[in-house]
Amino acid sequence: MGIYDIKVTARDGSEVSLGDYAGKVLLVVNTATGCGFTPQYEQLEAMYAKFRDQGFEILDFPCNQFGDQAPGTDDEIHEFCTLKFGTEFPQFAKIDVNGETAHPLFVELGTQMPFNGFGRGIKNKALETFANQNNKKYGERCYIGWNFTKFLIDREGKLVARFEPTEDMADVEAAVAKLL
Numbered sequence: 001m002g003i004y005d006i007k008v009t010a011r012d013g014s015e016v017s018l019g020d021y022a023g024k025v026l027l028v029v030n031t032a033t034g035c036g037f038t039p040q041y042e043q044l045e046a047m048y049a050k051f052r053d054q055g056f057e058i059l060d061f062p063c064n065q066f067g068d069q070a071p072g073t074d075d076e077i078h079e080f081c082t083l084k085f086g087t088e089f090p091q092f093a094k095i096d097v098n099g100e101t102a103h104p105l106f107v108e109l110g111t112q113m114p115f116n117g118f119g120r121g122i123k124n125k126a127l128e129t130f131a132n133q134n135n136k137k138y139g140e141r142c143y144i145g146w147n148f149t150k151f152l153i154d155r156e157g158k159l160v161a162r163f164e165p166t167e168d169m170a171d172v173e174a175a176v177a178k179l180l
Contacts, residue, residue, distance in 0.1 A: 003157045006105050008061070009093040011074045016092070018105070024055045025179045026153040027172070028109060030097045030144055031062050032069035033080045037148040041085035043169040047176060048089045054180045055155065058089035061105075063097050066134060066147050070094060097149075098138040109151045110143025113162040118145065124166050154179050 003026075004019040018026075027047075032038065048058050062077045064070040070077060074093050081087040097106040118124040118131070127146065135142045148165035152175055160179070163172050 003105075003108065003153055003159070006108065008059075008103070008105060009095075011078055011091060011093055013093070018059075021057055021059070022157065023155050024057050025051075025155055025176060026151075027056070027058045027176060028105065028151040028153065029058060029060055030095075030106065030147060030149055031060050032064070032066060032147040033062070033072065033077055034069040035066070035147040037146075037165040038069075040148050040165070040169060041081055041087055043173075045085055045087050045089070047169075047173050048087075050173075051176060051180055052089075056176060056180060060087070060089060060091040061097070061103070062091070062094040063144075063147065064094060065096055065098055066131070069147060097144040098135060098142045100141060102138075102141060102143060106143050107141075109159060109162075112159050113151070115143070115145040115149075115164070116162075118164050118166040127166065152176065152179070 004022050006018045007015050008018065010016050044058055062070045078091050081091060095103040118128045131146045146165050150163040150172060151159060152161040154160050161175050
């Protein structure tokens with residue numbers, strides 16, 4: 001299955017084909033409103049404003065599987081993001097990214113580029129310990145380590161990079177710019 005064959009659900013409940021984004025550079029992100037990484041919305045929005053006219057889209061998928069950090073409704077989550085961070089990029093309906101109910105998009109992305117740790121440092125190791133405890137219930141179907149994991153897809157629909165939430169957003173932006 002190719003990325004453009006996958007369908008997702010918009011906040012209003014309508015079905016959206018990722019084929020609608022063919023020819024664009026995509027950054028697919030699983031997010032949460034109550035996470036330590038939630039301030040990344042500000043950097044994501046700045047990146048979106050900088051590059052959207054060059055064929056760049058950020059696809060935001062809220063998820064509540066990591067410490068119940070996205071407990072609101074789709075509308076409440078959207079309101080929080082637009083009021084607090086001024087987000088304008090597409091935000092879809094809340095989904096699961098791990099387990100039996102994981103959305104096919106994240107199964108596909110997480111299978112192509114599996115989680116490989118959060119990197120070095122005490123904070124990263126602490127997050128990894130906490131994430132492993134949270135995610136052990138998903139077993140073999142644990143595709144995403146934590147909120148704000150990002151997948152970069154080129155204009156042809158090929159997955160080219162995975163960025164864990166602990167990675168520097170400047171590195172994410174540089175990778176996006178290179179594809180544009």
